[in-house]
Amino acid sequence: MANVLRNSAKFGFSGVLSQLSIHSRHGRECVSPCFSLQQRNNSTSPKIKVDLDSSTGVAVLRMQSPPVNSLSLDFLTEFCINLEKLEMDRSCRGLIITSTLSKVFSAGLDIMEMYGKSPERCGEFWKAVQEMWLKLYGSNMATIAAINGSSPAGGCLMSIGCDYRIMVDNPRYSIGLNETQLGIVAPFWFKDTLVNTVGNRAAELSLELGLLYSAPDALKIGLVDQLVPEDQVLSTAQDTMSKWLAIPDHARQIDQCVYIIYNTSPLPLDHARQMDQCVISVCIYYI
Numbered sequence: 001m002a003n004v005l006r007n008s009a010k011f012g013f014s015g016v017l018s019q020l021s022i023h024s025r026h027g028r029e030c031v032s033p034c035f036s037l038q039q040r041n042n043s044t045s046p047k048i049k050v051d052l053d054s055s056t057g058v059a060v061l062r063m064q065s066p067p068v069n070s071l072s073l074d075f076l077t078e079f080c081i082n083l084e085k086l087e088m089d090r091s092c093r094g095l096i097i098t099s100t101l102s103k104v105f106s107a108g109l110d111i112m113e114m115y116g117k118s119p120e121r122c123g124e125f126w127k128a129v130q131e132m133w134l135k136l137y138g139s140n141m142a143t144i145a146a147i148n149g150s151s152p153a154g155g156c157l158m159s160i161g162c163d164y165r166i167m168v169d170n171p172r173y174s175i176g177l178n179e180t181q182l183g184i185v186a187p188f189w190f191k192d193t194l195v196n197t198v199g200n201r202a203a204e205l206s207l208e209l210g211l212l213y214s215a216p217d218a219l220k221i222g223l224v225d226q227l228v229p230e231d232q233v234l235s236t237a238q239d240t241m242s243k244w245l246a247i248p249d250h251a252r253q254i255d256q257c258v259y260i261i262y263n264t265s266p267l268p269l270d271h272a273r274q275m276d277q278c279v280i281s282v283c284i285y286y287i
């Protein structure tokens with residue numbers, strides 16, 4: 001534990017994650033995820049737009065992939081590359097994630113990626129899903145989701161991967177991990193992230209019944225932190241971010257790191273990632 005704390009102070013949580021995942025239990029060096037992500041990005045029109053305000057140190061990442069910002073392999077690759085660039089930019093301390101689409105934040109994993117694809121392609125896709133979560137949940141930046149539309153399944157995972165959630169106060173927008181309703185099961189690290197957000201009992205009910213919560217109900221169980229009118233979601237996120245950035249980065253990062261290390265299963269470890277990947281690849285293959 002002393003080592004973990006020393007490393008967290010030195011590298012932040014994502015530094016600890018990368019230390020853990022670059023060196024497997026057997027001491028073998030793994031290929032840097034950055035390299036494989038850069039190679040994979042084939043898309044022509046950007047699905048992500050990022051604006052970094054260097055005077056405030058806050059970046060706004062807008063998902064702009066119609067019709068529903070579904071998390072395809074191309075989308076996830078672009079998302080991770082942008083996250084990685086911001087993470088390496090020392091002038092960027094805070095990240096707000098939102099959508100340019102009306103009514104939808106993100107529909108979650110792209111269903112077409114899970115249907116009729118080869119095991120290799122499924123494996124590549126799932127690795128990108130893991131990567132998205134590791135990068136977001138382990139980010140050194142303060143992260144806020146400005147949820148301006150529905151956010152089921154993987155969209156919810158992306159939201160709870162952020163430090164704080166502000167949702168538009170519209171009962172027609174829903175959020176939740178609804179996998180069981182689709183006949184599939186949320187992986188253990190989706191569960192951990194939900195437990196860390198809403199607590200054990202609410203997470204258990206939510207996962208087993210695959211509940212999608214309206215914005216007001218999501219606030220009641222603590223799945224989101226705040227509701228605001230549609231036209232105020234971004235300005236509220238900016239105001240909230242300035243409060244987060246008033247805390248010294250190292251103190252916030254170490255606090256987050258200790259909390260997550262004590263409360264999250266070992267996906268950052270290379271062997272756990274591979275195990276999760278095998279299970280999911282087989283599941284997707286047989287869907």
Ligand SMILES: CCCC/C=C/CC(=O)SCCNC(=O)CCNC(=O)[C@H](O)C(C)(C)COP(=O)(O)OP(=O)(O)OC[C@H]1O[C@@H](n2cnc3c(N)ncnc32)[C@H](O)[C@@H]1OP(=O)(O)O
Pocket residue numbers: 067068070103104106107108109110111112114150152153154155178179182184185186187280283284
């Ligand atoms: C193997 C284990 C894996 C475990 C983990 C799974 C995590 C996941 O994320 S699974 C994906 C779960 N996602 C959903 O259940 C969301 C389904 N979508 C919706 O609920 C709605 O589309 C919406 C609330 C997001 C938006 O509703 P809206 O009325 O505005 O739009 P629609 O008419 O429903 O959809 C428009 C268009 O988009 C296509 N689409 C919707 N969701 C997805 C998706 N996840 N992947 C790919 N495509 C999607 C939908 O089919 C429509 O397409 P067409 O216009 O061509 O019909």
